Structures are given as structure tokens and as C-alpha cells.
Amino acid sequence: MGQINLLQAVHDALREEMARDERVFLLGEDIGAMGGVFRTTVGLLEEFGEERVIDTPLAESAIVGVAIGASVNGMLPVAEIQFADFIYPAVNQIVSEAAKWRYRTNGAQGCPIVVRAPYGGGVHGGPYHSQSVESLFFGIPGLKIVVPATPYDAKGLLKAAIRDPDPVLFFEHKKSYRLVKGEVPDEDYVVPIGKARVSRPGRDLTLVAYGLMAHYSLEAAEAVAEDGIDVEVVDLRTLAPLDTEAILESVKKTSKVLIVHEDNLTGGVGAEVAALVGQEAFDYLDGPITRLASPDIPAMPFSAALEEFAMPTADKIKQALRDLAAY
Amino acid sequence: MAMTLKELAIKKPVALDLYRKMVLIRRFEEKASEMYGRAKIGGFLHLYIGEEAVAVGTIPPLEPRDYIVTHYREHGHALARGLETRRIMAELFGKATGTSKGKGGSMHLFDASKGFMGGYAIVGAMMPIATGLALASNYRDEGRICLCIFGDGAVNEGEFHESFNLAALWNLPVLFLLENNGFGMGTSVKRAHAGKEMCHLADAFGIPSEMVDGMDVLAVREAAIRAINHVRSGKGPFFLEAITYRFRGHSMADPVAYRDKEEEQEWKRRDPVVTFRRELLQSRAASEENIAKIEHSVDEEIAEAVAFADASPNPAHDEMFKDIYRE
Numbered sequence: 239m240g241q242i243n244l245l246q247a248v249h250d251a252l253r254e255e256m257a258r259d260e261r262v263f264l265l266g267e268d269i270g271a272m273g274g275v276f277r278t279t280v281g282l283l284e285e286f287g288e289e290r291v292i293d294t295p296l297a298e299s300a301i302v303g304v305a306i307g308a309s310v311n312g313m314l315p316v317a318e319i320q321f322a323d324f325i326y327p328a329v330n331q332i333v334s335e336a337a338k339w340r341y342r343t344n345g346a347q348g349c350p351i352v353v354r355a356p357y358g359g360g361v362h363g364g365p366y367h368s369q370s371v372e373s374l375f376f377g378i379p380g381l382k383i384v385v386p387a388t389p390y391d392a393k394g395l396l397k398a399a400i401r402d403p404d405p406v407l408f409f410e411h412k413k414s415y416r417l418v419k420g421e422v423p424d425e426d427y428v429v430p431i432g433k434a435r436v437s438r439p440g441r442d443l444t445l446v447a448y449g450l451m452a453h454y455s456l457e458a459a460e461a462v463a464e465d466g467i468d469v470e471v472v473d474l475r476t477l478a479p480l481d482t483e484a485i486l487e488s489v490k491k492t493s494k495v496l497i498v499h500e501d502n503l504t505g506g507v508g509a510e511v512a513a514l515v516g517q518e519a520f521d522y523l524d525g526p527i528t529r530l531a532s533p534d535i536p537a538m539p540f541s542a543a544l545e546e547f548a549m550p551t552a553d554k555i556k557q558a559l560r561d562l563a564a565y
Numbered sequence: 566m567a568m569t570l571k572e573l574a575i576k577k578p579v580a581l582d583l584y585r586k587m588v589l590i591r592r593f594e595e596k597a598s599e600m601y602g603r604a605k606i607g608g609f610l611h612l613y614i615g616e617e618a619v620a621v622g623t624i625p626p627l628e629p630r631d632y633i634v635t636h637y638r639e640h641g642h643a644l645a646r647g648l649e650t651r652r653i654m655a656e657l658f659g660k661a662t663g664t665s666k667g668k669g670g671s672m673h674l675f676d677a678s679k680g681f682m683g684g685y686a687i688v689g690a691m692m693p694i695a696t697g698l699a700l701a702s703n704y705r706d707e708g709r710i711c712l713c714i715f716g717d718g719a720v721n722e723g724e725f726h727e728s729f730n731l732a733a734l735w736n737l738p739v740l741f742l743l744e745n746n747g748f749g750m751g752t753s754v755k756r757a758h759a760g761k762e763m764c765h766l767a768d769a770f771g772i773p774s775e776m777v778d779g780m781d782v783l784a785v786r787e788a789a790i791r792a793i794n795h796v797r798s799g800k801g802p803f804f805l806e807a808i809t810y811r812f813r814g815h816s817m818a819d820p821v822a823y824r825d826k827e828e829e830q831e832w833k834r835r836d837p838v839v840t841f842r843r844e845l846l847q848s849r850a851a852s853e854e855n856i857a858k859i860e861h862s863v864d865e866e867i868a869e870a871v872a873f874a875d876a877s878p879n880p881a882h883d884e885m886f887k888d889i890y891r892e
Contacts, residue, residue: 263704289704294731295727295730295731295734297727297730297731299693299723299724299727300693300696300724300727300728300730300731302693303690303692303693303694303696303697303724303727303728304693304694304696304697304700304731305697306693306694306697307693307694307695307696307697307698307699307700307701307711308697308698308700308701308704309697309701310677310682310694310697310698311632311697311698311701311702311705312701312705313700313701313704313705315697327723330687330690331690331693331694334687334690335685335687335690335694340888340889340890340891341668341888341889342665342668342669342673342675342683343665343675343677343683343888344665344666344668344675344888345887345888345891345892346675346677346678347677348891379889380889380890382890403890403891404890404891479890
């Protein structure tokens with residue numbers, strides 16, 4: 239058991255799965271000789287060779303399409319999209335082909351690919367290196383979407399994703415790579431896809447978040463505890479399939495819910511959670527279902543001042559918690 | 566100029582089999598057209614009539630273990646590959662006994678057990694998938710190749726160029742087969758493609774290519790065998806362009822107002838089924854009796870397929886929710 243950051247957790251999961259199963263291989267831009275733009279794949283080319291750590295040209299659609307083709311011919315590909323912002327040229331392959339493979343083959347074949355992509359702002363990446371893209375895929379049955387918040391979950395969920403028989407999108411918050419550290423056991427383990435986690439139990443209010451925002455949410459919950467507000471933090475971990483049971487169980491206990499995400503407000507995961515709670519837990523509610531998200535702007539601004547203003551932060555979450563608690 | 570049967574040293578049973586397959590495709594589609602008119606088949610129906618020599622020239626020389634991915638005008642490819650005629654017809658009827666249990670329809674035939682990895686209705690989307698199938702084939706040292714069939718419309722898609730580049734870069738066993746029928750739906754190649762002969766696009770990637778008369782089944786077969794041998798021998802991809810013509814509209818709903826009637830008549834004089842029939846008789850490779858027997862057996866097969874499709878049940882409602890994820 240040791241403390242590692244989220245970046246190391248991703249690296250270790252890849253390395254261990256490649257060592258465990260020779261069907262696992264990686265492909266993506268600059269992942270081999272360079273070790274990845276964020277260094278998540280450093281050393282893997284040297285250890286596993288060019289056949290299993292494939293540097294591709296800049297061709298996102300082909301990266302995912304090749305992964306699909308290889309996966310239905312017996313391989314377990316892990317494709318890296320260098321920044322989540324670059325996933326758009328591959329959306330057709332993900333949505334039209336990977337998500338529908340099992341359906342159109344009558345269950346004769348699944349499409350066991352993993353598409354990893356660093357997402358999110360907070361690193362001054364500007365419009366094309368900061369996006370949160372999860373809501374785009376959230377309404378596409380056939381896909382699984384995982385967004386880990388801790389090194390433990392990142393490693394265990396990535397292993398589960400690689401072993402999963404269906405396509406998994408795995409979004410890693412680039413700011414959390416080095417920011418978030420945590421304990422990770424030495425022995426092999428997986429974290430099941432589709433299960434949320436109560437990262438802090440509480441009585442007064444439910445806070446639903448994922449990714450970097452789950453980390454900030456925990457920080458904010460600890461801070462408002464000093465004011466006597468006891469917040470339960472539900473870290474979704476998996477967006478699809480959504481753990482509706484965990485959300486409803488918590489809300490029925492606390493009677494209030496705040497949903498936090500970095501993705502734009504409109505049409506985000508929070509809207510679906512709000513609809514779920516409104517429909518299934520209406521009688522339990524003692525306050526308005528509340529969302530805190532990035533505003534509906536076309537892109538993350540580059541300027542640090544604007545970026546800070548756009549993204550939810552621990553301070554903004556604290557304020558939203560206090561407002562909702564006081565309702 | 567068509568090769569004579571003698572020049573090809575083609576055996577009589579092979580020649581008769583080629584003729585049977587071409588007639589099967591022609592009559593299957595004529596019957597499908599009739600069933601469409603009688604509202605037994607709905608949606609979009611894209612007929613391959615006029616292009617039969619391409620499917621029949623290229624697919625039978627493949628080995629059973631080889632893969633095929635193709636486009637949405639694929640009844641002919643599925644029949645040439647030996648998918649069950651009755652199950653293809655049932656799929657067109659949207660019945661539970663179809664190749665995709667009625668969930669796919671005409672454009673999305675699939676039979677993994679025959680290495681028939683699908684018809685694709687997103688133009689060009691199958692090309693990276695074919696490349697990935699071939700990548701895995703190389704990795705697993707299987708010696709199986711992938712035939713990737715696309716139309717002239719796909720040539721202008723980015724995935725064409727991405728896939729050609731990767732297949733050449735990684736020396737993958739893909740036979741790229743372009744069925745150039747002169748029109749992408751209602752727009753002529755002359756108005757859609759800036760280059761001249763499409764087969765020369767391969768030159769930029771160092772991929773060898775050949776252009777063949779797609780109305781002559783023996784010429785196509787000879788070129789296909791050369792191309793297959795090249796690809797299987799480990800020399801990397803090959804690009805075969807077959808020049809052909811779609812006798813009908815893009816789909817059943819298309820009255821083909823955009824085409825020159827004289828041009829149509831000129832191509833129809835080169836009808837690949839009629840031409841090959843005449844050659845068989847003239848070269849004495851087949852007797853009138855042989856031909857009559859084949860045509861009769863095809864008619865019986867088609868009649869049986871229609872009866873089977875007609876008598877088959879519709880898919881049950883709960884079928885809709887199956888095969889989304891592994892259960």
C-alpha cells in the first residue's frame with residue numbers, strides 16, 4: 239500500500255493489464271517513444287515493444303476505428319485520445335459503430351475497446367484543451383462512461399474497463415493527474431463499473447459529483463461541516479450505466495440534493511440526475527433540486543481569471559451547500 | 566476485352582458457380598424490388614443490379630477465414646459470401662429470422678460466423694474497422710486478410726485517407742476494393758472528385774493498385790486473385806478499383822433524373838449477367854441445359870426465401886432491449 243497520484247494509477251493499471259493479458263495493446267498519438275503528452279504511458283514501449291504500444295499518426299477516427307476492428311478480432315485495445323477535445327473526429331466510430339456493435343450482431347460479438355481521454359479545465363488550456371465531453375456520449379446506450387476521482391478508483395476502474403466486454407469511455411481529469419493522491423493497494427483489484435461510492439456519509443444534504451468535482455466536493459463538504467452542515471458526497475464514478483439506486487438512496491435519506499459538474503449546465507449529467515430525483519424521490523424532497531456547473535459558454539476561456547470564474551471550485555460548492563442547507 | 570475461359574484455365578464447375586451466384590444476386594434483387602412494391606419490404610432499398618460481377622469476381626476467391634466489411638448496397642456481397650438467402654430476405658422483411666433478427670434491415674447485414682463483418686450505412690466508416698481487423702490478424706499471425714469494399718463516395722471521406730495511410734504504414738493485409746459505379750447517390754464522380762482515376766490515389770501511400778472492368782466477372786476474378794495473393798503474401802495492402810454501373814436508382818425512391826439515358830443504355834448493353842451467359846454458351850463451357858438448370862434452381866431458392874420471410878414472425882417487442890450490453 240502506497241500513496242500515488244492519479245497519473246501513476248492510470249499508468250500502473252495499463253502496465254499491469256498488459257502484463258496480465260497479451261491481447262491488451264495501446265494505440266494513440268505520441269504514447270510510445272514520447273511516453274504520452276501527460277506521461278501516462280511512459281516506459282511501456284520499452285517494456286512491451288512497438289507491436290503493443292503503437293504510436294499513431296494524427297487520425298482520431300482511425301485510432302478508434304482500428305481499435306474497434308482489432309477488438310472484434312480477438313484483441314483488447316486501449317485507444318488514447320490525446321485530449322478529450324480531439325475526440326470529435328472519432329465520434330462517428332464511437333457512436334455509430336462501437337456502441338451499436340453488439341446490437342447489430344445479435345449479441346454474437348461485443349466491442350471490448352477502451353477509449354481513454356484526459357478532459358477538463360483548470361490548466362489554462364483554452365478552448366481546445368479544456369473541454370468536458372461526457373454529456374455528448376451520456377445519452378448513447380451501448381457505451382459505458384467512467385470518470386474516476388481518486389487514484390484507487392482510477393486504477394481499479396481502468397482495469398475493470400479493459401476487462402469489460404463492451405466499449406468503455408474513460409475520462410481522466412488532467413488537473414487531477416498530479417493534484418489528487420491516494421492510497422492504492424499493491425495487489426490486483428478491480429472497481430466494478432456502474433457503482434457509485436459514498437465518499438463521505440452525511441445526514442443533511444446529498445452532493446452528487448464525479449471526476450475532479452468529486453474531489454472539490456469532498457473538500458467543500460469538510461469545510462461546511464464546521465458550520466454544522468453534514469453533507470453526504472456521492473461520487474458517481476460511472477456515468478453510464480448510472481447508479482440510480484445509490485443516488486435515490488442518499489436523497490431519500492437527506493431530502494436535499496446538489497449536483498456538481500464541470501461540463502456545461504444545459505443537458506449535462508446533472509439534468510438527468512435532477513429528472514431522476516424529481517420523478518422518483520419527489521415526496522422526500524425538502525428543497526429545490528440544485529445544479530452547480532460551468533455556465534453555458536461555447537468554450538473554456540484561456541484567461542486564468544475567466545477560467546476560474548467559469549469552473550466550479552470548492553468555494554463555489556461551499557456557497558451552494560450553505561444556500562441549499564438554509565432553504 | 567474479356568478473358569476467354571480457356572485463357573483463364575477456369576474449370577467448368579467454377580464457371581458455372583460464378584454464373585449461379587450472379588443470377589442469384591440478380592434475381593434476389595429483382596424479387597426484393599417486387600416485394601418492395603408490394604410493401605413487404607419498407608424503408609430504403611439499394612439495389613446492386615448491374616454490379617454483380619464485382620461481388621462474384623472478388624468474394625469467392627477469398628478463404629472462408631477471411632473477413633469482409635462492406636457498404637450498405639451489400640445484398641450481393643452477402644449472397645456471394647454464402648449467407649443464407651432466406652435469412653437475408655427475412656432481414657429485408659424485418660423478420661425475427663433475419664440475419665440481424667430484423668434489427669438491421671437491408672443496409673446492415675451481418676454474420677460473424679461467415680466473417681461477414683457488416684454492411685455500413687455511414688459512408689467510409691468501415692474502412693478503419695477493416696484496418697483494425699487486419700492489424701489484429703497480423704498481431705495474431707493468422708494469415709487471414711480483410712476485403713474492404715466501398716463506393717466512390719467513400720473516397721472523398723477522411724477515413725479513406727486515414728485508413729490507406731495506416732494500412733500502408735503498418736503493412737496490413739487489407740484488400741481495398743472500390744466499386745466505382747460513377748455516382749455517389751445523385752452526384753456524378755466528375756462533380757465530386759477533383760482527381761482523375763481514383764486508383765492512383767494509392768500511389769501517394771505507396772500502395773499498388775489496379776483498375777479492372779467491373780462488368781466482366783472473369784477479368785474481376787483474375788485481378789482479385791492477383792490482389793489477394795499480394796495481400797496474403799505479407800506485402801501489405803492492395804487497391805483494386807472496379808469500374809461498374811448501377812442500373813437502378815440510388816434507392817427505390819430514386820427516379821434517376823440526373824443520369825443520361827443514352828449512357829444508361831450503353832452500360833446496360835454490357836450487362837454482366839447477360840454477357841457472361843453468352844460467353845459460357847459461346848465457349849461451350851456450358852450448355853443451354855446447364856444454364857436452364859441453374860436458373861431454375863435459383864428461382865426455386867428465391868421463391869423459398871420469400872415464402873420463408875413471409876411466414877416468419879415479426880421480432881417480439883422484448884427483442885428490442887436485448888444485446889445492448891453483455892447480459
